[in-house]
Amino acid sequence: MTDTFLDVKGLTIDIPVGGGTLHAVRGIDFELKRGEVLCIVGESGSGKSLTSLALMGLLGRRIKVRAERMDFDGTALLDASPRQMRSLRGARMSMIFQEPMTSLNPAYTIGDQLMEAMLLHRDVSRAEARARAVDLLEKVGITAAASRLGQYPHQLSGGLRQRVMIAMALMCGPELIIADEPTTALDVTIQAQILRLLVDLVREMGMAMILITHDLGVVARVADKVAVMYAGELVETGLAADVFRAPMHPYTRGLLRCIPQPGKSRRGEPLGTIRGIVPSLVGEVSGCVFRTRCDEAVAACRGTIPQHWPGDGHAFRCVHASGARIAEQEGA
Amino acid sequence: MLQFILKRLGLAILVALTVSFISFSLLFLAGDPAAALAGETASGEDIEAIRVLYGFDRPMLVQYGEWLWSAVRGNFGESYYFKLPVSSLIAERLSVTMMLGVCGITFALLMAVPLGVLAAMRPNSIIDRIALFLSVAGQALPSFWFGLILIVVFAIQLRWLPVSGAATWAHFVMPTIVLGYYAMPAIMRLTRAGMLEVLSSDYIRTARAKGASELRVMFRHALRNAIIPVVSLAAVQMGFMLGGSIVVESIFALHGAGYLAWESIARNDLPTVQALILIFSMFYIVFNFLADVLNAWLDPRMRSS
Ligand SMILES: Nc1ncnc2c1ncn2[C@@H]1O[C@H](COP(=O)(O)OP(=O)(O)O)[C@@H](O)[C@H]1O
Ligand SMILES: [Mg+2]
Numbered sequence: 001m002t003d004t005f006l007d008v009k010g011l012t013i014d015i016p017v018g019g020g021t022l023h024a025v026r027g028i029d030f031e032l033k034r035g036e037v038l039c040i041v042g043e044s045g046s047g048k049s050l051t052s053l054a055l056m057g058l059l060g061r062r063i064k065v066r067a068e069r070m071d072f073d074g075t076a077l078l079d080a081s082p083r084q085m086r087s088l089r090g091a092r093m094s095m096i097f098q099e100p101m102t103s104l105n106p107a108y109t110i111g112d113q114l115m116e117a118m119l120l121h122r123d124v125s126r127a128e129a130r131a132r133a134v135d136l137l138e139k140v141g142i143t144a145a146a147s148r149l150g151q152y153p154h155q156l157s158g159g160l161r162q163r164v165m166i167a168m169a170l171m172c173g174p175e176l177i178i179a180d181e182p183t184t185a186l187d188v189t190i191q192a193q194i195l196r197l198l199v200d201l202v203r204e205m206g207m208a209m210i211l212i213t214h215d216l217g218v219v220a221r222v223a224d225k226v227a228v229m230y231a232g233e234l235v236e237t238g239l240a241a242d243v244f245r246a247p248m249h250p251y252t253r254g255l256l257r258c259i260p261q262p263g264k265s266r267r268g269e270p271l272g273t274i275r276g277i278v279p280s281l282v283g284e285v286s287g288c289v290f291r292t293r294c295d296e297a298v299a300a301c302r303g304t305i306p307q308h309w310p311g312d313g314h315a316f317r318c319v320h321a322s323g324a325r326i327a328e329q330e331g332a
Numbered sequence: 333m334l335q336f337i338l339k340r341l342g343l344a345i346l347v348a349l350t351v352s353f354i355s356f357s358l359l360f361l362a363g364d365p366a367a368a369l370a371g372e373t374a375s376g377e378d379i380e381a382i383r384v385l386y387g388f389d390r391p392m393l394v395q396y397g398e399w400l401w402s403a404v405r406g407n408f409g410e411s412y413y414f415k416l417p418v419s420s421l422i423a424e425r426l427s428v429t430m431m432l433g434v435c436g437i438t439f440a441l442l443m444a445v446p447l448g449v450l451a452a453m454r455p456n457s458i459i460d461r462i463a464l465f466l467s468v469a470g471q472a473l474p475s476f477w478f479g480l481i482l483i484v485v486f487a488i489q490l491r492w493l494p495v496s497g498a499a500t501w502a503h504f505v506m507p508t509i510v511l512g513y514y515a516m517p518a519i520m521r522l523t524r525a526g527m528l529e530v531l532s533s534d535y536i537r538t539a540r541a542k543g544a545s546e547l548r549v550m551f552r553h554a555l556r557n558a559i560i561p562v563v564s565l566a567a568v569q570m571g572f573m574l575g576g577s578i579v580v581e582s583i584f585a586l587h588g589a590g591y592l593a594w595e596s597i598a599r600n601d602l603p604t605v606q607a608l609i610l611i612f613s614m615f616y617i618v619f620n621f622l623a624d625v626l627n628a629w630l631d632p633r634m635r636s637s
Contacts, residue, residue, distance in 0.1 A: 058540055082546075090543035097541075102534040106633060107556045117542040152632040168542075 111149030238314030439512030448523025
């Protein structure tokens with residue numbers, strides 16, 4: 001049960017754009033064991049959505065995906081036929097998207113859309129699929145579940161729609177759930193509630209999850225592993241406990257400084273932010289992409305950046321082998 | 333849904349009444365019907381006599397009410413020219429026009445929708461280019477010219493099809509192609525544009541994420557949404573085909589209602605013209621009503637608004 005079943009090495013995503021090629025994701029590695037929760041964090045545009053869509057095989061043919069290895073339970077996803085991918089999608093791996101308002105088909109009832117994946121992948125009757133749909137709607141906290149089946153998406157609020165999306169992703173009992181900022185588009189008052197619901201369900205059903213979120217508080221609570229992405233690279237990855245206790249990459253430390261800590265920050269005080277903007281990823285990208293914003297940048301940051309392993313499974317890429325502490329020493 | 337249908341029905345009836353009144357009065361505004369009826373050589377007294385005989389001396393509203401009441405019962409009076417009941421005259425011609433219209437729109441939809449879907453699946457591909465070429469050609473070719481080309485090739489040279497007339501289904505093949513081809517480009521482009529928009533939407537990605545096959549994604553998830561505006565357009569085109577197939581009817585000597593309308597206007601055959609305008613408008617209104625109902629069935633958001 002604890003074997004690695006998702007193994008990604010050297011995942012690279014190139015997008016042809018007007019002026020050349022956008023190297024949106026460049027050689028990222030991560031692994032996932034059954035039942036584990038991996039949180040991917042990083043600011044917008046760092047390639048988190050592209051990475052998850054690449055896993056699902058949902059990027060259009062215009063976007064070029066390469067990898068040394070991208071295996072899902074022994075299946076090389078990049079070599080799989082469209083038919084093989086279809087038999088995985090929705091059945092063994094499913095995805096929850098960021099935009100609940102537009103991710104449901106306006107022309108079909110909630111019930112039809114919930115039952116679809118199950119009817120496609122499992123040899124069940126409509127009645128059985130319906131029973132499962134009602135059961136899951138109740139599990140995601142929707143009242144009067146049976147009567148909701150006949151409703152259309154436009155009759156539900158954003159929060160309800162996202163609960164439906166969650167139920168939909170669970171229909172076939174997948175081994176892997178990918179949730180791409182599942183609550184970002186929702187009202188802040190229900191974000192935490194829905195995220196907690198999702199995490200509880202995933203734990204209860206023993207599924208593995210890749211959760212993309214901006215909420216580091218959530219990451220600290222639910223993640224087994226953390227992957228920090230910056231401008232298309234995985235700058236640091238490791239067990240959540242290690243990364244939170246001893247963040248090594250300057251970007252990770254910058255991110256962790258950005259979380260408001262209850263009691264520590266006074267009201268009205270600005271949150272910590274990382275200065276500067278992300279460089280263009282069109283054309284040749286070399287050296288450390290974070291150097292333009294890094295307080296600890298040195299000349300060597302333009303060259304090849306080594307990878308360091310400060311602990312078991314904990315890895316980061318930086319010229320400062322022990323995670324330079326210059327800024328902290330100055331600040332202390 | 334029922335409430336929506338009733339609302340639309342009420343609206344349709346209101347429009348129908350307005351249109352009928354306009355068509356009734358327009359012909360009065362066009363000139364003195366009694367004088368037209370009496371002919372150029374008639375004296376003033378003759379004209380007055382005819383005016384009284386046909387009841388043109390009474391208030392217009394009374395005439396309208398009377399005309400409408402008999403029209404509703406299928407009585408449109410007698411044709412000035414043929415001296416036959418207008419209703420029987422039209423019934424015979426209308427069946428030809430209806431046949432042509434139904435065949436024409438079916439042909440147009442069968443060409444345009446699959447082409448539009450294929451073009452949208454592979455924008456800028458060879459199929460997309462072919463579809464674009466066919467649609468530009470469809471708009472650039474005048475119907476009469478296209479019709480004559482077909483006659484020369486298929487009727488005269490190859491002798492596969494009869495040149496003109498309406499006796500068998502074979503007589504309808506070329507008129508259907510000409511009429512349908514005229515309506516095809518707009519439907520094709522609307523289908524393509526609608527599909528392109530829908531295919532880039534989030535719910536299509538959701539359908540793919542569920543493992544739906546490409547065919548299922550295209551037809552069940554995308555086309556179902558993209559076809560909604562096409563339904564309205566097809567209704568308008570269908571109405572247009574019934575009233576505006578005069579050119580096609582003349583080329584192929586199909587004596588349909590469009591041809592009759594043209595003849596009757598030339599002959600100042602007032603009752604026939606009025607009846608035809610009324611019937612064409614009613615068809616138009618009925619098709620639009622049916623399109624609204626079909627759209628409401630396709631799009632649940634429309635039902636509740
Ligand atoms: N279809 C696309 N065409 C062009 N650029 C894209 C496309 N999808 C994503 N990108 C670009 O790739 C980068 C990473 O995008 P994304 O994975 O969506 O970031 P994230 O989810 O981390 O916010 C961004 O700069 C984005 O603009
Ligand atoms: Mg994203």
